[in-house]
Amino acid sequence: MEVLERYLQAVKPLLPRDQREDIFAELESDLRSQFEERASELGRSLTEAEQEELLKEVGHPLILAGRYQPNRGTLTFGRELIGAELFPFYQRVLTLLMGITGLFHIALLIVIGALGNPDPNPIGGLIVHLGVQFAIVTGLFAFIQHDLVKNPERYALHGKTPPRQPDSIRKARFEAVMQLIVLLAVFPWVHSVLWPTYVAFPPGRLGPIWHSSYGFVLALFLVDIAQSVFSIFRPDAARIRATVRLTLTASWIVLLGFILGAGNWVVLPHQSVTVRKAAEISSINHYVFYYGLIGTIVGASIQLLFDIAKLVRVSKQESVRLSGAR
């Protein structure tokens, strides 16, 4: 019954909190009855493939749990973009993301204001950020919905998945969701700093190196977002996750090294500046950016060591499991 156990553990955290235990108990009881009856018809216990075949008919955990949600709205622009099963999760992600962004934005405004350079248009920036996030999250969910309708088989259980501890699956999925939320919250802010060719950083402005590195940063963010989405649906693919994470950390170190090598992170806005302003810029370059970048590279290098250790550990575990299966 391990397949059923894994399936139920995947459904449980997605159920409405106030009825979770009750729904879970009912599902478990009825599915076990169904499994037992099928086994008694065959006169033997069910194989993993047979168990998964029965669960395919019940539906993907996300879809099954979605049907229990009290909020059964949909998002429709001409045609249905996000159906009733996914809509509660879409709404939850959007609310959480926008809440974090709002708080982050307010905190940033307070810090900037305290430094004596208040943002002249604080609401405009927030609206742009929220708009970008809304578009990304909606696009992502609309894509999943489209794929779900077109290829329902893809969302069935994965027949060849090796058995795993339900806790590790839950933890991996939770981490992936949180990572996706943070990435989507931070990316619009990074975009607004790196994309424009000119960003004021009183008394100077950000140097051209930041704008030049935008393409690389965008690529790293997109890979990270794709990896998070993949991990939500395949939390069992630990080795792929560890490999991508290690590659990403290494890429960030390369990028940071490239930025560090450029030197002039803040430059003079124009030539006619006083000696005092030039000294201020030099001190910002030296104390804020130079040490800041070095510190970040050291931190990322330590992270890289953890990533390598994790990849080795996960690879060993998978080898042991595969040899056990043989």
Next chain:
Amino acid sequence: MSGTNFENLRLELRRGCLVLAVLAELRVERYGYTLRKSLANHGIEIDEGTLYPLLRRLEGQGLLGSEWREEEKRQKRFYRLSPDGELILEQLLAEWQTLGLSISEILKETHDGSTRTLLTGS
């Protein structure tokens, strides 16, 4: 395209009928799995992902009552039509029969009309 249209319309038509079928089946006490089997035996296939949320919704509306009880060494949740549910079922069945008769009448008229047109050629 017409395949998708048919599927959407079929699902829409089925949705209302499912409620009626479930209420009718639950004049006798059953738990989820036996209810599903009983519906399937009458030609109405319904998956768990649709049935259980529907049962909860109907219970929330006061049309069903439920209780947990042990049977065959397992705790199971048994559902049964509530007095309100019985009343609603009666009303829905009357509506169902009226609708059925109306549709038959419409089809009969259309069929007669088509036959007349074919015979007269006008």
